[in-house]
Amino acid sequence: MHSPGATLGVMGGGQLGRMFVHAAQQMGYLTVVLDPDAASPAGWVAHHHVQTGYLDEQGLAQLMQRSAAITTEFENVPAAALVTLGAHRPVAPGADAVAICQDRALEKAHFGRCAVPCAPHALIDSEAQVGAADAALLPGILKTARLGYDGKGQARVANRDELVAARRAMGGVGCVLEKRLALAAEISVIVARGADGTMVHLPVQRNLHRDGILAVTTVPAAVDRDTETQAVQSAYRIAESMEYVGVLCVEFFLLTDGSLVANEMAPRPHNSGHYSIDACDVSQFDLQVRTLVGAPLPVPRLHSPAVMLNLPGDLWTRPDGAQIEPDWAAVLALPGVHLHLYGKTQPRRGRKMGHLTVTAASAAAARETALRACGILGIEPF
Incomplete structure (x- = not known):
């Protein structure tokens, strides 16, 4: 166990990082936050703020030098950064788990491996897959496979024409079409x-x-x-x-x-x-x-x-x-x-x-x- 007095690092400076910092400090730990925003909520209250991008080599090196162990406060931290950090310091959660949570397709596959039911769905990675999607999935919800949260990166679609339009509006990126459930x-x-x-x-x-x-x-x-x-x-x-x-x-x-x-x-x-x-x-x-x-x-x-x-x-x-x-x-x-x-x-x-x-x-x-x-x-x- 890392005893109080050690420094704990967190990737991300939002409100979740801020509340983690408060909890860590209450238990006697020092804290360091890596976030590119000079006015990040967690950066304001941490003992140290490394103000760099999440893949910046010097920033990651500073975070490692200061930290006994490192966590993350949002799922869209690049998994590659967690791999780099994990080679030198304990990182929780690890890069492999975060990578699954970052991708809706991987996430749903993981639910299946765990015998946990999820909504009927199909992966949409191309125009051909839009046309081949099972009509039973409509009306549905089209969600970008990556970088979606708080309602972003998703659209309700009632028919195939709306599905085509929604995917184009999302830039043609990989998506998951989920059946709308009661x-x-x-x-x-x-x-x-x-x-x-x-x-x-x-x-x-x-x-x-x-x-x-x-x-x-x-x-x-x-x-x-x-x-x-x-x-x-x-x-x-x-x-x-x-x-x-x-x-x-x-x-x-x-x-x-x-x-x-x-x-x-x-x-x-x-x-x-x-x-x-x-x-x-x-x-x-x-x-x-x-x-x-x-x-x-x-x-x-x-x-x-x-x-x-x-x-x-x-x-x-x-x-x-x-x-x-x-x-x-x-x-x-x-x-x-x-x-x-x-x-x-x-x-x-x-x-x-x-x-x-x-x-x-x-x-x-x-x-x-x-x-x-x-x-x-x-x-x-x-």
Whole structure:
């Protein structure tokens, strides 16, 4: 185990890196962030900020020199950089696992190897494959195989003409066409796996997305126990089969017929797990630190039901386009409210500026207070 006082490195300077840095520092570790942005949220709070690109040789060398072990805060860090770092320092998660998560085609193939169902789909790498795609997959959702997140790189397609147009709009890159399914709910499981194979998980989370971006997470998830068990067991198989080390989120669709299918996975802490900072005795970021340094992994305990609300940049803009500051005083006057802002200076529509977690003695009370916060902030109720 790397003892407190060691320096931990993180590739990426966004809000996930910022929250990792906070957790590491709380446990007594020094931190270093590599990110090209001089004003990155994690770079502001880390002990050291290496301001270079993710494939810059000198930057990677600096990160290695300073770090006892290295993690990543987003899945689109070039896997080649993780290979370079992994040749000299412990890196968690490793390059092979991240490479699978970066490519939807590889991801779905991995789900199949793990006997975890996913949506019926086809790979679309050419115009010929567009024409040959099974008509049973329409209406569907076309997603770029790489570099898609938060609703980016995907389009709903009702017929083959729309499929052709959507692929051309995406630049003709490799895509995955998924059949559109009848959804009852979306849930996620966050697993932490140590190098010794020990695995623990956060409570199953129920998620509401709007325009492809997570808007609300509710815990407990209010799904039946069999569904929770199936989701957790599937996430464990997925992590174990990759020999994964670190924190992994697996998102699932619960269909109207009661079946469960895997949607996608993220090789890092996840937006749907942010509530764990305030509602669990061990957060997803604590678990990320522990898996990286080889510390014991206690089973997280949910001590308070919670609702997490994302705070998009839209909240800082009036309908006429004028910039405003949300009424934080009114929000913070509500019971059980925990405000987390990420230090981003430019609010933009759809940009995640922070989150609000509401904890309470019961799920109903947490929901009631969260809805009051929605009313104050102008967030659509759920």
